Amino acid sequence: xxxxPGLVNISLSKTIESVLNTAIRLDEEQGQAFKGLEDKVIKVxxxxxxxxxxxxxxxxxxxxxxxxxxEPDAALECTLFDFMSLPLNRTLxxxxxxxxxxxxxxxxxxxCGLDIDxxxxxxxxxxxxxxxxxxxxxxxxFEQKQTTKNNLGETVKxxxxxxxxxxxxxxxxxxxxxxxxxxxxxIDQLALRxxxxxxxx
Amino acid sequence: MSxxxxxxxxxxxxxxxxxxxxxxxxxxxxxxxxxxxxxxxxSMGVHRLWKRHTIExxxxxxxxxxxxxxGGTGDLTKExxxxxxxxxxVVLADINESMVRVGRDRLINAGIAxxxxxxxxxxEALAFPDNTFDVCxxxxxxxxxxxxxKALEELYRVLKPGGQLMILxxxxxxxxxxxxxxxxxxxxILPKMGKLIANDEDSYQYLAESIRMHPDxxxxxxxxxxxxxxxxxxxxxxxxxxxLHRGWKY
Numbered sequence: 480x481x482x483x484p485g486l487v488n489i490s491l492s493k494t495i496e497s498v499l500n501t502a503i504r505l506d507e508e509q510g511q512a513f514k515g516l517e518d519k520v521i522k523v524x525x526x527x528x529x530x531x532x533x534x535x536x537x538x539x540x541x542x543x544x545x546x547x548x549x550e551p552d553a554a555l556e557c558t559l560f561d562f563m564s565l566p567l568n569r570t571l572x573x574x575x576x577x578x579x580x581x582x583x584x585x586x587x588x589x590x591c592g593l594d595i596d597x598x599x600x601x602x603x604x605x606x607x608x609x610x611x612x613x614x615x616x617x618x619x620x621f622e623q624k625q626t627t628k629n630n631l632g633e634t635v636k637x638x639x640x641x642x643x644x645x646x647x648x649x650x651x652x653x654x655x656x657x658x659x660x661x662x663x664x665x666i667d668q669l670a671l672r673x674x675x676x677x678x679x680x
Numbered sequence: 681m682s683x684x685x686x687x688x689x690x691x692x693x694x695x696x697x698x699x700x701x702x703x704x705x706x707x708x709x710x711x712x713x714x715x716x717x718x719x720x721x722x723s724m725g726v727h728r729l730w731k732r733h734t735i736e737x738x739x740x741x742x743x744x745x746x747x748x749x750x751g752g753t754g755d756l757t758k759e760x761x762x763x764x765x766x767x768x769x770v771v772l773a774d775i776n777e778s779m780v781r782v783g784r785d786r787l788i789n790a791g792i793a794x795x796x797x798x799x800x801x802x803x804e805a806l807a808f809p810d811n812t813f814d815v816c817x818x819x820x821x822x823x824x825x826x827x828x829x830k831a832l833e834e835l836y837r838v839l840k841p842g843g844q845l846m847i848l849x850x851x852x853x854x855x856x857x858x859x860x861x862x863x864x865x866x867x868x869i870l871p872k873m874g875k876l877i878a879n880d881e882d883s884y885q886y887l888a889e890s891i892r893m894h895p896d897x898x899x900x901x902x903x904x905x906x907x908x909x910x911x912x913x914x915x916x917x918x919x920x921x922x923x924l925h926r927g928w929k930y
Contacts, residue, residue, distance in 0.1 A: 489729075489736055518742040518765045537742055537765030539792070544763070548739035548814070548844075 488545050491525075492532050496543035498600050502593040503540055512589035513541070521586045522551035524575075525559040534586070553578035553586070563597055564617060565590050688826055689893045690886070700826045701775070701802075707883045708752075708776040708824075715753050715782065718878055722870060728755075730922050731819065734848050735759045737915075737926065743767040744814040747838065749803055750774055750821020754783035754792075760815075761792045771808075773801045774821075803831035808838045819848040823894035832907035839929045845909065851916070851923035852896040858919050866891065897923045 503513070516536040524531040533551060535542040556575040570591065576583050602610035639646040647655070687694040690703050708715075719727050735756065740746065742765040748757045751772035760770045772787075774780045777800050784798050801807050803818070803825045816835050825831045835845050853859040866888040874884025895903060897914050900923075904912045909927035916923050 489732060492736070493732065518767050520741055533741075535740075535742060535763050535765075537762060539762040539765070542759075542763045544740070545736045546739040547741055548744075548842075549741060 488528065488530055488532075491528065492543040492545050494600065495532065496541060498595060498597065499541045499543070499590075499593070501600075502595045506593055512585070512592045515585050516582060516589070519553070519579075519582055520547060520551040521583065522547070522554040523562070524554070524556040525562055526556065528559055551578060553580065553583040555583045555587075564621065565593075565595065690890075697826060704824045705776055707886050708779050715779070718874065718884075721873055721877060726918060730848060730917050730924075731755050731759075733915075733917060734817065734819065734846055734924055735763075737924065738815050738817070738844065738846060740764065740815055745812060745840075746770045747806075747808070747813045747816040747835075748772050749801075749806075749816060749818040749835070750824070751817075751819075752776075752779045752783055752821070754787045756817055756819055757783065757796060758787055758790060758792055760817075761787070761796050764795060766795060769795050769797065771797045771799060771813075773799045773806075775800065775802050804834060806834045806838050810837050811840045812838045814840055814843050815846065816843070817846045817848070819846075820850070822847055822849050822900075823890045828895070829903060829907060832904055832909075836908045836927075836929055841929055843929050845904070845925075845927040845929075847900070847904075847925040847927075849900070849923060849925070850891040850894060851900075851920050854916060854920035858921075862921060897925075900925055 513536055517538065519536055521534040521536075522531050523534060530545055531554075533544050533547045535544065554575070554577040570587075598610050598614035601613060605613070636646075640648050686697045688697050688700050689695075690700050695703060723730075738746075738760075740760060740763045742763065744764045745768060746757075746760045746764060748754075748760060748770060751757050751774050754772055757770050757772040764770060772780065772783055774783070780798050780800055787793070787796060799807070803821070804827050816839055818831075818835070822828060822831065832845075839845060853862050867885075870888050871881045871885040874887075875881035878884070894900075897916065897920065901912050901914055904925060904927045907927075908929070910930040912925065912927045914923050914925040
């Protein structure tokens with residue numbers, strides 16, 4: 480017997496389809512970003528959900544299903560969390576991309592451009608309070624992640640520049656570049672003068 | 681001489697072979713306007729999940745050509761049309777004109793047009809060339825067909841090699857306790873609901889009876905193999921209230 484998609488997978492594909500189509504309908508450009516994907520199929524493996532979902536793009540917008548006859552045009556793999564965080568993250572870290580990578584990139588760019596309100600859709604199943612708490616948790620996580628990234632960068636920079644003097648500061652680099660440029664100009668002038676003197680003699 | 685005339689089941693009754701088509705037409709003429717509402721009420725909305733499951737398993741893709749036989753009010757056609765896109769085609773076929781009319785209006789109202797064709801056809805004599813379709817479906821329709829073996833042979837003929845036939849149909853409940861409740865529901869509650877909602881008790885009595893007369897999972901599987909299908913499998917849904925049979929032509 481071939482592998483049958485379970486109720487969870489079917490519900491997941493149905494939810495993703497409904498969320499994406501709602502977002503495309505509300506989008507200023509009405510999903511123009513997906514125009515190049517018409518009649519194409521993108522396979523997305525959302526870990527830890529084991530079976531892949533297939534995105535079918537037609538003039539009727541997006542359909543999502545769990546099985547496909549034949550091969551998809553492009554395939555990519557990412558975590559379900561990354562996929563759902565697209566509206567906040569504006570990027571999709573993929574661990575695997577196969578087939579027509581241009582199509583896969585177009586798919587990711589299209590998704591990044593959509594304003595997907597997962598919280599609103601989640602609230603239909605969990606109620607407003609739970610959906611808000613989950614959404615708030617995810618938003619806080621990304622804010623915290625960004626803050627940590629910025630702070631870490633600043634701290635490392637300051638340590639390398641001022642504590643152990645391993646790296647120059649920005650103004651020092653700027654001054655150095657100016658000095659190099661000035662030296663280059665003087666050499667050029669000198670070269671022209673020598674050339675002129677040689678021509679005279 | 682009349683005693684020797686071949687007969688066939690029409691629900692629990694036996695009718696002359698040539699009468700069944702007319703009688704089934706009568707039933708569906710009668711229920712067509714309320715068909716969708718009744719489906720929702722009768723199955724408590726679960727028929728949408730059964731159909732969704734069928735669509736999922738079809739593995740359909742843009743460019744495919746699909747036959748939705750006994751397509752009725754177009755539930756499956758609507759989803760297939762979205763998936764096959766401009767390069768594909770879906771044919772909604774039904775023996776009953778009033779059902780096709782309801783289906784056509786409904787799909788046009790939903791903005792589905794351009795890649796859907798509507799045709800009135802008998803499942804036992806499909807008006808399509810050999811090897812035409814990538815996927816054929818018949819959802820809740822086979823039990824109303826007079827000569828099921830002939831219909832299965834026809835479906836095999838019009839499928840492309842590699843194509844898949846999907847039969848979604850009421851079947852035999854596998855859970856004994858549920859079976860008792862289901863019988864009570866089918867013969868006592870369902871016809872009353874038919875009377876209340878569609879003002880048509882007899883038609884819904886027939887629907888319940890025809891479900892019991894339909895071949896069970898294993899019998900239908902064997903019928904499909906006998907019709908020529910190279911591989912057949914089935915999936916019970918809701919403890920066998922409905923079964924999805926899938927047959928492939930290689």
